[in-house]
Amino acid sequence: MILPAKFVRTALLTVAVSAVCVVGASAASVGAGTVNTDALRLREEANSSSTILATASKGDVVVILEEESNGWYKVDYKSVEGYMSADYLDVSTKADVTIGYGLVETDGSPLNVRSGPGTDYSKVTSLNDGAVVTIVGIDNGWYKVKTSGGSVGYVSSDYMVTCKDSAGSRGDGTVVAASSSLGQQIVDYAAQFLGTPYVYGGNGPNSFDCSGFTSYVYRHFGYTLNRTATGQLSNGVSVSKSELQPGDLVFFKSGGSKPVSHVGIYVGGGQFIHASTNTYEVRYDNLTSGYYNNVYVYARRVL
Known part of the structure; x- marks a missing residue:
């Protein structure tokens, strides 16, 4: 799934990914939401009559993309963006749970992986643009990730989009090898x-x-x-x-x-x-x- 439009990031980007560049990525995550009912529908729009995009089960974790508005959260569930009722989500700024794969989108610049959720933490390693890692948690707008080499650290959610599999299929109609x-x-x-x-x-x-x-x-x-x-x-x-x-x-x-x-x-x-x-x-x-x-x-x- 390719999430919204390209735009220029300035000062924050110089700290997070080494140089100013243009990236295409979703809005930074706000936190995590855990489904607290047997089945919760992901809607195309923030109302109960709009198209159902998916159905989450109790205990599933979604990425909260925007603060609550009129009783709905904009979320990312298994790399699909939509809306879920706030009544059935337990929301936290932090969660340690595997929520899928993440694709680095920095328009060519390396992305630093930090030892904690912030730019003040030491660098663990770096990821190339286009790299795919496993997202194993969320902490105040940062994804906790595990790389293919086994390193664990944090990257800003500004520079990563979720994807459906380790090959980077993003649900945008692109045909990839079957998972x-x-x-x-x-x-x-x-x-x-x-x-x-x-x-x-x-x-x-x-x-x-x-x-x-x-x-x-x-x-x-x-x-x-x-x-x-x-x-x-x-x-x-x-x-x-x-x-x-x-x-x-x-x-x-x-x-x-x-x-x-x-x-x-x-x-x-x-x-x-x-x-x-x-x-x-x-x-x-x-x-x-x-x-x-x-x-x-x-x-x-x-x-």
Whole structure:
């Protein structure tokens, strides 16, 4: 995810990254918010009727990007920006918990890693522009990070954006190598809806149709799919049946004039999970033999 526009940083930048430069980064983090309810929706705008971008579970930690306004916080959840109700977040300026990956954006300058959350602390190491590290905490607008070499320290959140994986995929539509770990997370999350009723037009979480199910599951991880099975043929990139990985979308055609009539999520081992129109519930089925093997037509990789 690429967060807002480029602008020039002056005095602070000379201390934090060695020289004045132009960077593209999000607003500095204010702190961390811990979800205190079973499920909390991330909204596109600061109101309860706007589009749902993802759903966080109890105990999940989000990055607070702006102070509370009219009962809402602007947050970053798994590298997706949106708004969450302040009523369901326990907010602190400090948290020691892994919240994902961070991508250094300094327009070419090195970024100093400090031993503490401030420029008065000693330098531990430095990071090149474009480096990706694991974010393991937040402290008063600074990210606590762990580098690939094992060093732990603090960097100003002004010069880092969150990203979806260690390869630096930022959720902006750029196609990168699939993350098998993220694919497995998607499969595991989808499994919690086993037995949920199939209802035509259902968008979840209490009922789904086939594309409503895939859309809902992917949205939880910050990916927006087209709403219909046919529309989802335009999401991601094509993969062959022999190359399927957990999390890939699988498509079927059992008749009609449209290119596909059904969609599910591959889980591995020749199985997929879907909102079935045969048993009218979310269930697993076999992709390599029987009915669905015969009507299988395409697969797409979104991750």
